Amino acid sequence: MIVPRHYKEMPQRYRLQGNRCKACGKVFLPPRLVCPCGSEDLEDYSLSWKGKILSYTIIRTPPTQFKYQKPYAVAIVELEGGGTVQCQVTDTSLEEVEIGKEVEIVFRKIFSEGEAGIHCYGYKCRVV
């Protein structure tokens, strides 16, 4: 069911393609049509693939489509040069996940969807 929705989001998910307000400098992923500062003058901006963990959790009771991955960590990552994302922490033991840790964004399969098992890809991060 999610496939046409997902297709639309690929530039954001595959290349961290967002945008940046030319008036106030705020960075957005996904890209926005208008900034909370009121400006509609935004430029394309690819977010950095490096950042650090602002907060995180370990998910132990996931929704159905993530049931085979549990337990897994999800983090809020502040990226260098602006912008934040929320994503899973991969290639990292759960004990290593901490607030303040430096991470890099990596490209991964996120889950498989529906009866046909369509793979949905996107970004995760790993502690470096």
Added chain:
Amino acid sequence: MIVPRHYKEMPQRYRLQGNRCKACGKVFLPPRLVCPCGSEDLEDYSLSWKGKILSYTIIRTPPTQFKYQKPYAVAIVELEGGGTVQCQVTDTSLEEVEIGKEVEIVFRKIFSEGEAGIHCYGYKCRVV
């Protein structure tokens, strides 16, 4: 996903168990807590298994869970002794389905639900 919901509805679907307003005589399936006439004095009432077609259609573009059944007829059936239901017309050629035709209610599988293919049963009608 529908199973616990369906379980709740079994008395209505398996035995046409509704109720009847003691104040105005109106018959309801499913049973109601209050009649539009304002009365809350309702008694259990099993609807008749005989009736006639008030209107109908032939469904040619069904939702996914009915896709293997198309084309099929759905009718509004007015039951003897009060109450109306909406249900499929079964065991009847599509050409035979007409407004005013007499039908009897029969118990059938309605569709199979979800990945597990749980069977949901209920009433259909057939032209007699």
Added chain:
Amino acid sequence: MRDVAVIGIGITKFGELWWQNLRELYVEAALKAIKDAGVDHLDSMYVGCMTSGLFCAQEHLGSLMADYLGQKHLPAYRIESACASGGLAFRLGYIEVASGMSDIVLVGGVEKMLTGADATFALASAADQEYEAFHGNTFPGLYAMIAKAHMTKYGTTREQMAAVAVKSHDNGSKNPNAQFPLKISKEMVLNATPVADPLGLFDCSPVSDGAAAVILCPVELAKKYTDTIIKVIGSGAATSTIALHQRDDITFLDAVYQAGKRAYEVAGLKPEDIDFAEVHDCFTIAEICCIEALGFCEVGQGGPFSEAGNTALDGKVPINTSGGLKSKGHPVGATGVAQIVELVEQLRGSAGERQVKNAKRGLAQNMGGSGGSSVVHILEVQ
């Protein structure tokens, strides 16, 4: 209660908009309305949307849309009444402005239907899920049953229904935002792929993505923004039995009748005082039943009335000058707001090729499900 005016309108293209998602559609229409009105802030927002849950697994649209519209902390409400969601959102925005609680209110409607979700299944959530959809009936199926009964009771014909579709496409061909801006022939309607007998593909409104938005404010304040004051002079809403088979007469849409009656009463008007109307033609038979319930013709006479050309752009009462749901498209949550947009275009005299002559008073009628809810507004240019 204060008098209320519509001072801004915005609408997206309707259609299969694969490259725009739910939030982008909404924000595009809302920004257009804000600019059209020339307001520099909003006090409150109403979002009409039917089932972003089943189409996009996304609820909480008040927060999402206020956020993506850059309106931090804006009070925002999502209103749902199936395909009448947009019209009811408009009514609540109108009440809030009339009450004096807020001055500048944005009412938007949106639906993203082309997401890969089973649209037939999602739309059936407007019916009684357990006693209609459970048995395999669909939205076209419900209206098909109404059509069969109407044909039997009143002698309405397939040709009369086809005339409704032909007229709507004539109008829609003059609307650049329409999903299908093309003329069709009666033969095309009659020979189209059957969907739910007696309805074929050209009797049915399409599955659409789209959004529309309007800005409301008190009439007193409106004078600051515009010289063309378009006032809401009537509003009415009603519900009825949700399941078609439990109604006393399935050929008469009593929620439409009740909503219309209340709107006429508030406005102090009769059907013959209305210059043009947008009505909820999700199916050709729906337009026939709606014009009957709204009193534009006698009950049972919607078919011949339409076939005789009374509802055409130059007819007695032009119906669905925008192309209606049929030709313009039907992103369900957006539809009721898009009807108001068309009324304002006509009352401003800016409807271009589809302009109704001397359009002073327009009526918009939006409907949920198979007629389980309806809402009617009457707008007048001062």
Added chain:
Amino acid sequence: MRDVAVIGIGITKFGELWWQNLRELYVEAALKAIKDAGVDHLDSMYVGCMTSGLFCAQEHLGSLMADYLGQKHLPAYRIESACASGGLAFRLGYIEVASGMSDIVLVGGVEKMLTGADATFALASAADQEYEAFHGNTFPGLYAMIAKAHMTKYGTTREQMAAVAVKSHDNGSKNPNAQFPLKISKEMVLNATPVADPLGLFDCSPVSDGAAAVILCPVELAKKYTDTIIKVIGSGAATSTIALHQRDDITFLDAVYQAGKRAYEVAGLKPEDIDFAEVHDCFTIAEICCIEALGFCEVGQGGPFSEAGNTALDGKVPINTSGGLKSKGHPVGATGVAQIVELVEQLRGSAGERQVKNAKRGLAQNMGGSGGSSVVHILEVQ
């Protein structure tokens, strides 16, 4: 705008109510409220519900509920703002009565969550589906992130969070309608099954079925029905950034702060004027953040403030006397209305064992998602 009073309340048992479906739950609560008020008709109805689409494949609740309540033709609206749906429905009912458009308005809230649908998936529709839920985060996960950040920034401890749960269950044990009317110990909370670190099972409100309803009318009219006039003296609503990671400070719920600020302004009151409050404790950390944002304690001090007993039934400001979402249960669409029901019980002095002494002014705060929307009401007994 007219002054508005709450003259009737009704609520179902909250819990795993397998034998009651969506419409039956709603109608039970609504009939109780109608009888409690003693009104003989309704002018309008608001139905708060989050996601009957994803739980029951049923939208169009205005029509469905008016129909099954036997209220033919009643104008009815379904309001959605995730878990704040009930509170926002109440606000809109309040606006309609205040405006003068309607006299007797029923506001109901309902959620049927135990349907076999994946509740974790359905509830995630309150978050940013594409940028939070897509990545596998869940509702407990979002609040767990808030908790981690709050612990890091302010030194809040697991024991302080546990104290919130223990207090709520103490109150809930005195509420016959509560889903879990049982006392728990701090050790039970700390040793419970982990759900999303640092939150365990007893930090989380349960998945629940239930409904609640209230009747509103103008204060002038209320005197006809009751001698105990309970007046709505403050109302505020606000939204904020929907996605947690896009907020400037995830430990501060700014939609709650804004909604509270507006409600206090309307009422002309400060936090210290409030005798007791129902706040949106979907998780223990949520109650801590909410009492901070509402000004009942300093920002960052919600943990120690709670642990010291200030929020207990006999504390400085009793919080969640009903048991809160934690012990009473959290049928999401019903919650905001159920909070009003508890306020009225307390203000009437009919809260039994959990009665707050000298309860003259109560505050209800309802919240959607991870704080993307919030609504606050203040009620006073005259």
